[in-house]
Amino acid sequence: EDQVTQSPEALRLQEGESSSLNCSYTVSGLRGLFWYRQDPGKGPEFLFTLYSAGEEKEKERLKATLTKKESFLHITAPKPEDSATYLCAVQRGSQGNLIFGKGTKLSVKP
Amino acid sequence: KAGVTQTPRYLIKTRGQQVTLSCSPISGHRSVSWYQQTPGQGLQFLFEYFSETQRNKGNFPGRFSGRQFSNSRSEMNVSTLELGDSALYLCASSPTSSVGNEQFFGPGTRLTVL
Numbered sequence: 001e002d003q004v005t006q007s008p009e010a011l012r013l014q015e016g017e018s019s020s021l022n023c024s025y026t027v028s029g030l031r032g033l034f035w036y037r038q039d040p041g042k043g044p045e046f047l048f049t050l051y052s053a054g055e056e057k058e059k060e061r062l063k064a065t066l067t068k069k070e071s072f073l074h075i076t077a078p079k080p081e082d083s084a085t086y087l088c089a090v091q092r093g094s095q096g097n098l099i100f101g102k103g104t105k106l107s108v109k110p
Numbered sequence: 111k112a113g114v115t116q117t118p119r120y121l122i123k124t125r126g127q128q129v130t131l132s133c134s135p136i137s138g139h140r141s142v143s144w145y146q147q148t149p150g151q152g153l154q155f156l157f158e159y160f161s162e163t164q165r166n167k168g169n170f171p172g173r174f175s176g177r178q179f180s181n182s183r184s185e186m187n188v189s190t191l192e193l194g195d196s197a198l199y200l201c202a203s204s205p206t207s208s209v210g211n212e213q214f215f216g217p218g219t220r221l222t223v224l
Contacts, residue, residue: 031210043114043200043215044153051210087153096208097143097155097166
């Protein structure tokens with residue numbers, strides 16, 4: 001059965017304290033792995049797509065990496081505005097539906 | 111370019127009623143997917159439409175249905191509402207097929223069933 005597990009469920013950081021969020025997945029025929037950010041009361045905002053093991057993508061303070069079993073979202077020197085829930089999702093085979101993890105709620109204190 | 115829009119943003123209904131939610135994708139996007147988000151289950155896929163055809167369907171009862179129009183706008187209908195249908199309903203669009211492509215989400219419709 002396809003499964004996406006994110007850890008930790010919640011993470012509290014001080015401003016400037018770098019850390020990583022984990023997304024482990026079990027899916028047959030990975031088509032792509034997606035990272036989204038969701039603010040309270042809003043829809044998910046697209047961040048990255050990763051397609052194959054070894055791939056890395058960066059955007060400002062965020063860097064996403066992918067292995068055959070998991071993905072990491074590294075946050076370097078976070079700021080309070082990075083506070084949000086970060087969602088990981090996978091697509092498999094020829095199906096376009098996203099299979100989401102439950103998310104990691106990140107809080108960055110000044 | 112305008113993003114995905116969803117109407118209404120908030121809705122309150124009672125058990126047994128039916129509801130229709132609307133989604134307008136980003137201009138030029140042809141694929142529209144619908145998701146349900148609840149605190150307990152997270153985001154779950156409902157269905158995807160591409161060029162007015164349902165391409166994929168999630169594991170939801172037949173009370174959940176949808177359609178897509180020739181201008182790519184989509185509607186989702188839930189009949190015989192139950193308390194457990196209270197959720198944030200999200201619509202997402204992709205330029206062509208959603209397979210392998212990022213999906214852009216709207217702000218959602220918050221449905222409360224009393």
